[in-house]
Amino acid sequence: xxxxxxLIKHFQDSAVLSGIDLQIQQGEIxxxxxxxxxxxxxxxxxxxxxxRPDAGRIRIGxxxxxxxxxxxxxxxxxRRATAFVFQNYALFANKTALENIIEGLIVVxxxxxxxxxxxxxxxxxxxxxxxxxxAYPASLSGGQQQRVGIGRAMAxxxxxxxxxxxTSSLDPEWVEEVLxxxxxxxxxxxxxxxVTHEMAFARDVADRVIFMEGGRIVEQGPPSxxxxxxxxxxxxxxxxxxLANQAPLES
Amino acid sequence: MNVLDVDYMLGLVPVLLSxxxxxxxxxxxxxxxALILACLLAVVRVLAIPGLNALTLLFxxxxxxxxxxxxxxxxxxxxxxxxxxxTEINGITATILGLTLHFSAYxxxxxxxxIVGVDRSQTEAALSIGMTNGQLMRRxxxxxxxxxxxxxxxxxxxxxxxxxxLAFTLGxxxxxxxxxxxxxxxxxxxxxxxxxxxxxxxxxxxLAWLQRRLEARFNEAYQR
Numbered sequence: 177x178x179x180x181x182x183l184i185k186h187f188q189d190s191a192v193l194s195g196i197d198l199q200i201q202q203g204e205i206x207x208x209x210x211x212x213x214x215x216x217x218x219x220x221x222x223x224x225x226x227x228r229p230d231a232g233r234i235r236i237g238x239x240x241x242x243x244x245x246x247x248x249x250x251x252x253x254x255r256r257a258t259a260f261v262f263q264n265y266a267l268f269a270n271k272t273a274l275e276n277i278i279e280g281l282i283v284v285x286x287x288x289x290x291x292x293x294x295x296x297x298x299x300x301x302x303x304x305x306x307x308x309x310x311a312y313p314a315s316l317s318g319g320q321q322q323r324v325g326i327g328r329a330m331a332x333x334x335x336x337x338x339x340x341x342x343t344s345s346l347d348p349e350w351v352e353e354v355l356x357x358x359x360x361x362x363x364x365x366x367x368x369x370x371v372t373h374e375m376a377f378a379r380d381v382a383d384r385v386i387f388m389e390g391g392r393i394v395e396q397g398p399p400s401x402x403x404x405x406x407x408x409x410x411x412x413x414x415x416x417x418x419l420a421n422q423a424p425l426e427s
Numbered sequence: 428m429n430v431l432d433v434d435y436m437l438g439l440v441p442v443l444l445s446x447x448x449x450x451x452x453x454x455x456x457x458x459x460x461a462l463i464l465a466c467l468l469a470v471v472r473v474l475a476i477p478g479l480n481a482l483t484l485l486f487x488x489x490x491x492x493x494x495x496x497x498x499x500x501x502x503x504x505x506x507x508x509x510x511x512x513x514t515e516i517n518g519i520t521a522t523i524l525g526l527t528l529h530f531s532a533y534x535x536x537x538x539x540x541x542i543v544g545v546d547r548s549q550t551e552a553a554l555s556i557g558m559t560n561g562q563l564m565r566r567x568x569x570x571x572x573x574x575x576x577x578x579x580x581x582x583x584x585x586x587x588x589x590x591x592x593l594a595f596t597l598g599x600x601x602x603x604x605x606x607x608x609x610x611x612x613x614x615x616x617x618x619x620x621x622x623x624x625x626x627x628x629x630x631x632x633x634l635a636w637l638q639r640r641l642e643a644r645f646n647e648a649y650q651r
Contacts, residue, residue: 224555225554226551226554226555252557252559253557255554255555255556255557256556256557258555259555259556260551260552260555260556262548262551262552262555264548266546266548266549266551266552267549267552268549268552268553268567269546269549269571269648269649270567270570270571270574270648271648272648279553279556279566280556280557280558283558283562283566284556284557284558284562312647312648312649312650314648314649314650315650328552328556332556332557
């Protein structure tokens, strides 16, 4: 279980996160939605300490981190317990698909090379890229690169995978294959926290949808409730704007 | 106009080539030392270490802002006047010292640019899987920075080989100094200097070829 309490983050003088409280059960799939610039990505980045929170507390399993005074070891441990999937894939350009996936196993977890490679090939199989093991990122399509990015996160065997708008940089033709892989992970009950604008994915896959605005969680609930009967006017307003541009969401 | 004395030129080649090792030694030593110093300076600049950063900027500004020949004269003729322990500094040492300091100033900036040039998101990805800063530098940033820096560093090395000819002004008999002596003996100045020019040119072309091969290898990962 993951517990976040009172997470606060400022950039210069403006508050980006003004006290986030959040609990994530093991195996839960949570989708975070909301207008741009409301701290969704910052929340994810704070959980991984890519951004340093100003205050708050993050508990994952036995790990208990005071965000205002983290020790170096805490930060490393937190990063190892949370895997990250980036909007722009962020693959290591000097490494092949297989090497990208097993880099963490070899360098961070200190697995022997043969064992890591065997595990890497299993993951390549699962993400449907078994034939691309030796391909470098530059020769892969956007969709393939993002699947490798997800494969790298899968290899970490983290408590939770944090997805930061994983399909936003993709050409439309590649979006489906990436969402499909994420659905597959969800069916395996991989704990996931997903920031996305893909409302259909949120409706079909999420256990819980969180609507954020102005650095706060405004409303949350199962997708069936949140999408059909949003309580807060801000949620209603946002959904009306977003759904006007997307296929209708009747189930 | 006299006809070019080709026989003299052909005879001169082995004589001059016997001085090539000294030229390459000075350039080689200068390059290794300059690389080490440049890496240190670049790290200071990238991390913006307070105090050291300002000193580094001053160092780079001075050694880029003054001619190499002035620096060599400063080390060879000037320093012994201030420090009597340095009266024994020989021309070769002074040349290596000058080349090291002069070229490290240039190389530091190109190494810094190469480190900064590695896509920032890859740094975040490495940190996100729990790598330490050291692992991040060793496994992700430096290999890619090397690829970016190799072409410019090879250019500096080529420049440095040619710059060793200035050692001749400190009384060192290297390739250029030897040519000058031979020419003064035979009065065949054109033949002597065109011969040494071709020798320098050949070495540089050899290095340029090596550079292209290195780049091709580094770029394998980036072919679409």
